[in-house]
Amino acid sequence: MSEQDPQPPGVPAGKESFRDSLGIVSTEGKRRWLYPRKPKGGFHRARAGVSALLLAVLFGIPFVRVDGHPFFLFQVIDRRLILFGNAFGPHDFYLVALVVITLIVFLILFTVVFGRLFCGWICPQTVFMEMVFRKIDYWIEGDHRGQRRLDGMPWNREKFLRKGAKYAVYAVVSFVIANTLLAYVIGTEALGRLVTEPPGRHLGTFGAVLGFSLLFYWIFIWFREQACILVCPYGRLQGVLLDRASVVIAYDQVRGEPRGKFHRNRPAGGGDCIDCRQCVEVCPTGIDIRNGTQLECVNCTACIDACDTVMDAVKKPRGLVRYASAEGIAGRRGFRWSGRVAGYAVVLLLLAAVLAYLLAVRTELDVTVLRTPGMFYQEQGGGRISNIYDIKILNKTFSAADVGVRLLHPSGEVQVIGGAMHVEPQGIREGKLLVLLPAESLRVMSTPLALGIYHDTVFVQEVRTTFLGPVRKR
Ligand code: SF4
Numbered sequence: 001m002s003e004q005d006p007q008p009p010g011v012p013a014g015k016e017s018f019r020d021s022l023g024i025v026s027t028e029g030k031r032r033w034l035y036p037r038k039p040k041g042g043f044h045r046a047r048a049g050v051s052a053l054l055l056a057v058l059f060g061i062p063f064v065r066v067d068g069h070p071f072f073l074f075q076v077i078d079r080r081l082i083l084f085g086n087a088f089g090p091h092d093f094y095l096v097a098l099v100v101i102t103l104i105v106f107l108i109l110f111t112v113v114f115g116r117l118f119c120g121w122i123c124p125q126t127v128f129m130e131m132v133f134r135k136i137d138y139w140i141e142g143d144h145r146g147q148r149r150l151d152g153m154p155w156n157r158e159k160f161l162r163k164g165a166k167y168a169v170y171a172v173v174s175f176v177i178a179n180t181l182l183a184y185v186i187g188t189e190a191l192g193r194l195v196t197e198p199p200g201r202h203l204g205t206f207g208a209v210l211g212f213s214l215l216f217y218w219i220f221i222w223f224r225e226q227a228c229i230l231v232c233p234y235g236r237l238q239g240v241l242l243d244r245a246s247v248v249i250a251y252d253q254v255r256g257e258p259r260g261k262f263h264r265n266r267p268a269g270g271g272d273c274i275d276c277r278q279c280v281e282v283c284p285t286g287i288d289i290r291n292g293t294q295l296e297c298v299n300c301t302a303c304i305d306a307c308d309t310v311m312d313a314v315k316k317p318r319g320l321v322r323y324a325s326a327e328g329i330a331g332r333r334g335f336r337w338s339g340r341v342a343g344y345a346v347v348l349l350l351l352a353a354v355l356a357y358l359l360a361v362r363t364e365l366d367v368t369v370l371r372t373p374g375m376f377y378q379e380q381g382g383g384r385i386s387n388i389y390d391i392k393i394l395n396k397t398f399s400a401a402d403v404g405v406r407l408l409h410p411s412g413e414v415q416v417i418g419g420a421m422h423v424e425p426q427g428i429r430e431g432k433l434l435v436l437l438p439a440e441s442l443r444v445m446s447t448p449l450a451l452g453i454y455h456d457t458v459f460v461q462e463v464r465t466t467f468l469g470p471v472r473k474r
């Protein structure tokens, strides 16, 4: 919590001892394996729907084609990307860097306002852990009690079969995830060859798939929630990003305290929390949300659903645990623009504007024309002066380009030395140009020159350079 918030919501003054330990570490300092109760409720169903959509997009996108080319491809080794069907190469690095910076600022702004909404609803670690692998646990080993019982029993036929089935399904899913991620890097055709041809022909790639499969298997079978609690840098940043106005999953201590067990003779004046600990039992990171906002909370909404079910049962209004800010709970205030939020919003708008401009002016061909170093002008027959130029053309598109050059200004002639310039898709072509101007048109030693670049017959861009020549006395 920030300095403005010395006491988190829900924690009685001086009772912050929960911060001295982690829910995933026992008092002996060993890993405490968590057995969260199976979540159910409206938020869980909504998250399951969003997760299904995200997984369909993740697994489907490598197969999407635009004009025969992948929709997304990240050839990191060759430093080539295809984003939304458009090719970007090393020359576009500044654009990629700007996109990354814009996304980071967006995520910061989003977090300042909406807390860890991303973690609960979109983060791949949470989606896979809670919506894929945890469901496999419930399916094969049963709810939290069944899993605890299975882990506690000696190895027998039932344990061997259930654990064996779980490890096998985890391995298959990890292998599928690794192959999908590989498809984003090498494309589905190359992946198809890898799958159908003997592994010996693609030893390096095959090793990478195996390595990533093992990594995913290890993360989900053993490391699990520790990825969010101990490793994720975004999770570590919450302490500086969140403030009292950020919307997080919060326990309404104003309404809930003083908590007390539910019974008919409960004295009047008690809070709505009946201390049933259902919100704790469902938590996949092993925390008690009633202690206030904690770095371990991945905003999975399981405690909201659990508490709403309890509130329904005791005939109290839902929302004792809900999406709310500390200020909202304390003063019943809604969202307000703080200087910090406004500052991030301005930076984000500026970055987005610059990015939009750079994308709008980005051309399909990148052409540079420079006068050949060490060459002066030559006098040609017919009273003409010539200069020689080096031309370099980068074709950023997926189709070959026949590039033409015309002299736009002043009047004269341009010849491409060596014939037509054919540039392969994503290729670079270098050549020489000979520009001839009438000597009498030269008024200064260095005359501005404008060349028109044409893709087939379509004008693409204008390139400016200078033409050297003798100055005639009149
Ligand atoms: S406190 Fe609630 S929202 Fe946070 S991780 Fe635990 S169950 Fe999920």
Ligand code: SF4
Residues within 6 Å of the ligand: 251, 256, 272, 273, 274, 275, 276, 277, 278, 279, 280, 290, 306, 307, 310, 320, 321
């Ligand atoms: S589920 Fe609700 S009522 Fe039960 S302990 Fe948690 S906050 Fe209190």
